[in-house]
Amino acid sequence: MNTLALRLFAIWLVVFGSVGISLASEFFSEAEKTIIQSFGPWPPPLIADPSNSVSQNSEAISLGKKLFSERRLSLGRDLACSDCHAPDQFFTDGTALNSAHGRATRNTPGLLNLRWSSWFGWGGAADSLWAQSIRPLLSKEEMKFTGKKLRELFSEDIALTQKVQELFEISVVDQSDEALFVIVGKLLAAYEETLISGLSEFDRFNVALSASDNIGIESYLATAKRGLKIFIGKGRCNLCHFGPTFTNGEFGDIGVTQFITKGRIDKGRYQGIKALQSSPFNLLGEYNDDQQGTSRVRTEHVTLQHRNWGEFKIPSLRNAVKTAPYMHNGSIETLAGVVEFYSNLDEERLHIRGEKILRTLNLTPQEKKDLVAFLRTL
Ligand code: HEC
Ligand code: HEC
Structure with missing residues (x-):
């Protein structure tokens, strides 16, 4: 501001400022x-997710970011998370119902600030960000991925395999298909947790x-x-x-x-609870990394009620x-x-x-x- 503008502003403050203040x-x-x-x-304070051993790990975050736009994680190698959750559209797709692979029945939500969420998906079918991140990979309407294809990806991408083995201290070939999907889900979740609005x-x-x-x-x-x-x-x-x-x-x-x-x-929510309770990836299952067990409590208390319909x-x-x-x-x-x-x-x-x-x-x-x-x- 030049001096004249400053002076006018000072006068404005004296005359109107007090009125504005009151x-x-x-x-x-x-x-x-x-x-x-x-x-x-x-x-709010950002606390690492106890159910995910690579939460807040910087290497996991950068690997998860890559996987988020990795089309090789879909059956036709033609669809990535970022195709529906577009980073430049606040992680939505801007359409009512996505029709990338068959017509979705629900709107694609944005992915910001999810570390402070307890339930994921419109019906709360997942109780962790990593379990929710596995869902689209396996969904028949979405990425249609399979364990066999995931193994193929690991065997052709040596750099990815090495990083994963170091981070999780495992050998990829010894893992079950389910455990491999959990690894991908946890890497994706580590990245998604960093998406916080300003x-x-x-x-x-x-x-x-x-x-x-x-x-x-x-x-x-x-x-x-x-x-x-x-x-x-x-x-x-x-x-x-x-x-x-x-x-x-x-x-x-x-x-x-x-x-x-x-x-x-x-x-x-009615079908969400059913899906949650029957999922091998829920927090009551073997893939929860939480030693204390406190992260299980919320899921333990979920009961199916008519009003959830x-x-x-x-x-x-x-x-x-x-x-x-x-x-x-x-x-x-x-x-x-x-x-x-x-x-x-x-x-x-x-x-x-x-x-x-x-x-x-x-x-x-x-x-x-x-x-x-x-x-x-x-
Ligand atoms: C009883 C709880 C409840 C109250 C009270 C409530 N909402 Fe909602 N709001 C919801 C639910 C549940 C949805 C999602 C419903 C659905 O998708 O079927 C929603 C959705 C929305 C959305 C859409 C967000 C999105 O991303 O799709 C907006 C905006 C919104 N509410 C604003 C408001 C405003 C403004 C008021 C007050 C006038 C209000 N809500 C009162 C529960 C509530
Ligand atoms: C075909 C479009 C599509 C693709 C591809 C897709 N999503 Fe989604 N995403 C959706 C829809 C639709 C929902 C709502 C699902 C529901 O309510 O059951 C959703 C929900 C979510 C949620 C829950 C958000 C919340 O607010 O509860 C997360 C997290 C998520 N997706 C992450 C991912 C990740 C990670 C990938 C890649 C592995 C991915 N999505 C791929 C469409 C997509």
Whole structure:
């Protein structure tokens, strides 16, 4: 800034600054400020995954990064993780349902901030990032890979085999097919854990709010502030989307259709629990590297209940502006569409099977705009 601009700014501060300051601090009550603070600090501490012996190992991370875009991990050598989880699209594919190999029935989620997740996939069919990373390799709709093909890859790629043998202190030829898939899954997971989003506009505002830094507070859009007030107030969004990742990490039923096509139903968490419990790769099995055993506890407590029918993972809302389309089936194209959906919820239909905390919000056009403006800053 030149000196004139500086002087004008100083005058502006004296004349309007104090007005701005009093407005900013009065806009949120103390109770609201406490809730807002619980969305930070960002990022939370990063603790190594005890179930994965190569979590946070730098060589495993760089090997996992290579494997993430390795098409030789698919039957036709034509599909890599990065083809659906594109790094330049926040690890999504930007489409409602991917049709790379047959038509997927679920939307491709982004892969940021997953170290803080306990369940993976829209139905929570996996309880670790490494187990979830094995799923697409074996899926008939996705990479269709086989143990035989994985062995072929190891025998043709000597450099890969050597690195793997050093890292895991094993000999590749002695391993079962299952154990080899676990190795690939753990390398991929080591990389995926490093995908963490940077500070958002909201985080900067939150830091400023905690520090009573009024200039920082004022630089956050007024419309986003009003949207935040709705999010934690009459919208009650934070009952499910809370904490630094904006999700409680569990599952909910908000009434998005379960129909895939006429007569075909996605049972969500219900089929997720079944798949989890029958998987050889779950944390109760032999591939969990956790010596203490604490990582098993959550999975031990899972029981199949009727209400799990139609529940889906409560997604994080960080970077939501970049990860359209939305919902487990990609059925809503924009954030404005999501807000419209919550505003018009059909309570009667929902409460037969869904969440009791949700209610029709009937937001005004301005309130809808404000809520969208807030979501865009996450
Ligand atoms: C054909 C597209 C496609 C490919 C290829 C693919 N994914 Fe996915 N990914 C998906 C879809 C769809 C889901 C949601 C699956 C579900 O809910 O069951 C998903 C879910 C995930 C999740 C769970 C995210 C969360 O928020 O719970 C992780 C982690 C993941 N994929 C990692 C990978 C890795 C690693 C690879 C490569 C080995 C890979 N994906 C290959 C489409 C794909
Ligand atoms: C009862 C728990 C619950 C409440 C309350 C709730 N949500 Fe959700 N939210 C979910 C679930 C579950 C999904 C995924 C549903 C699906 O895919 O079928 C979701 C999905 C979303 C998505 C899509 C994210 C994506 O990546 O696909 C957005 C955005 C969102 N919610 C915002 C909000 C807002 C704004 C509010 C408040 C008006 C709110 N939510 C209230 C549980 C909740």
